[in-house]
Amino acid sequence: MKIKFLIFIITISSSVSIVAQERAKDTIDDQVVNVVTPYKPTISDAFKIKDTPKLQDSNLVKKKEVKYNIFSIPVASTFTPAKGKAATVDKAKAVKLYDNYASLGVGTYTSILGEVYLNHELSNSENVGGYFSHHSSQGGIEDLLLDDDFSTTHLNAHYSQKLRDFSWKVDGGFDLMTYNWYGLPQNFFGQTEADMIDPSHTFNSFYLGGKINFEDAIINDGSVRFRRFGDNQDSGENRFVAKAGFDIPVQGEAIKTKLYVDYIGGSFDTDYENLGDINYGNVTVGLSPSYQLTQDDLTVNLGLSLVYLNDTELSDNKFFIYPNIDASYRLVDEILIAYGGITGQLQQNSCYDFATENPFVSPTLYVAPTDQRYKGFLGLKGKLSNSVSYNVKGNYYAEENKALLKANDARGDATADYQYGNSFGVVYDDVTTFSVAGELNIDVNRNFTLGFKGEYFNYDMDNEAEAWNLPNVTGSIFMDLQISEQWYAGASAIYVGERKDQQDLVATLLPQDPSPVISLDSYFDVNAHIGYKINDQLSVFGKVNNILNQDYERYLNFPVQGIQILAGATYQFDF
Template structure:
């Protein structure tokens, strides 16, 4: 209303002014119309608020009726008297006493003796001293053998360790004694009189000393050194020294994990297999392996390379090798499905000690040289099917130059040594590519039952040799442990090894025969054990090996013992 009133006043005033102006300029100015327009500018007073709850003025409005609640209770006399409550008792698990030391002794068929002693004593907080002793021997007795087949293996190790504020260290040393027999003769080649003159015994001895050092918070994370002297009763000897260290190299905000290694080996054999010329070998390698780890959500990648410099001290030859060192993993479905893969390589340092431990029937006439593992590629899937079941499926590819293969030595017509009757093995080297597919399944139902199953298939391709000597096409194993009750426990293990191939040949001027390939049948070996815990410290056990009583050949002309029984006891104690 105020706006309209103002407009009205302005209009009247303008009319009066216009009339006066017309009268003054009547003679020179034409009539004109002036329209004054003012935009509307609202003020706060023009607005009004709508009430949330409008007030009703209707006389017919119905008023709310007040509701009253009544409980019709009837008094009842009660004679119930509640009993006093008692808290439920929680069954406490029986405290299991853990001992630092144990001794075990068992005896069995084939005059087998098996003994172990483990000692560990805490001198002070973080300071320990201990040792380990083991012995396994058998007087032999395999049927239809012409030579003795007894064996013995004894190990002794002592160690001392200390844990300090910023680092820990450990030193250890020991020796190993082993004795075997070259009892694998081929029938029909030698007279009984000559065989009776053979002394097939072959013994090994080894002494070693080493140490480890680990830092908690430093650029150098850990390091280790080890020296081993290995020899036999055939005037063979080998020295090996290995030193390793790992450290972190910071670059800006990133860290490069680096490993450095030195590996020296040198040894000699009294003679060659065919001649009396002495065999010597020796080399030293220097390795450097930097790597960088990248992590992005569920993806982890290790990018690295390994550099190896080889100096052949016997032939004054130097070589340099570069190997990939790449590995990655990706969690497809949390812990259920994890994909992984990698491409790696390495220069493998072969040694007389390693060959003799894998095949104790080798002859002391070996050519020792490293293997160039140019490529080792793998890809696989692993994870958990449930909280108690885990799996791993893996495919492998190896490209190895100068891979060591065990091959039966020639049968010499006029042997001069005990290992020249075709009853020993030598080493041949060849370029081998290997493809394999492996699977693994682990079942942990609870703490009382565990089951593991493994299997792998191999396919080989050799370059110069006729066959991949003594390499199986299939391997498999099953392991089982079961805690039947608080006192009873049991377990079992089964192994399967597929077919292998070896070669038999005769060397001499009087016989001209071509080498003959021999197929070694696959074999299955089942073992089981059971035990009873008399008290916290003493328990007794029984073992059965080669339950199927198979007389299979692990190596050509080397059958194993049949079914074996062994019984013994284990005692745990503290000082």
């Protein structure tokens, strides 16, 4: 059969060769004939490649079966394979946050520091809470002729509710502060006069207020607050402040507007020279519209403040107009932002503010508002990296009737415990101030933060010889460190530059030369604290203040306590 198939192939090949030779001799030109016909496929034209092809050759050779053998040799081994386990991510333990805490500490100079903060959720929209704090010391500053103990106690309670369209909050509280006029000028008086003085001075304050915030309304927010402030020398002061913020639509734009009413009225039994009582009172009404323009990296706020003042004691009325303009421009994204502006305000002074700033004031203060005609500022701020931010600013103030706290003169005919030069009064002057301030914040991570602040001041007075008790330089450094999950620490340092004051001995038969201006030395106060978290609820802490043990004078004739050490504990809890 194979021979027949071979003869057939040879015959066909010979025929093709003969035809090819005869065609080479053909003289007819080649022509191309294109036959076009539609293709009509049928099912039989399709074929499918089989996944597992099968050979049709019947002469297959059977594959010889091969057997493999492994010659195992027993080997002594102590290895025991562990069972496989899927890798998992370690989840951090959820930190339990508590709504309430109580803290108590005791320290040198027989100091007691206590705080209690309470907050309870009545429902999803209601909260009630309160705050209590107490700080006292029995004193013990060396070389004093009068007692220097003090005590401050603050109590506050609040209730808040959040509804669908608005939220509101009311709060009230009471403050009680006791200090001593212990700064007796020993160049004028001695132990004889000290034995006749009762230096204790007590302030008391009661306040009540509330605020409300609206959602999607013309009126954005509002607040009211009333405070009654007095002391054990029959002084008294009432102050009521109401504020509201709302938007005024103008041609599709919103003009943000603030409106406020500020009333203050008070009295003192006598002035410092015992010439008569002191009464003061005024009402101010202010309106401050503002419009914001934003274009690319530039933001500008254009506004002004209109203020009406009615002096109820002198029956005098005044009207003030202040600029209220500021702008910022992003020079390099968040790295470099330039900003500046010019603003002004009528600043309402009060006996409460003076006593909070300097608790050694006498109950003989003249209280009047300060006209800050304008405050110009220009600065640069931004980020040097993701963890370092900065702010540099220059300021220029022009203020009329600026309040300055100055030491009272020592009286040779003193009849009151504060007339021995151991208290402070207030004087007013027109002052222009230039200052340069800088700030640097380093937030490396959640466990470490570091900050620096500093500012230089230059004052120009119209009448007074100096800007009494205002420093020429201030600075501060602060640091917080989370050492481990249990340990934490922090430190701060405050620098206050040189200040000026003056004090004379008056009302005496002996001739006295005017006292020169007295310079109070600058001081550097370093403080530190450390704490250990025993568990989620209980921790202990220690604090050290005035680590350098400086005996500086914060005010004239008023030295501060030396190094102070305090230790205590804090407990967190829920109801």
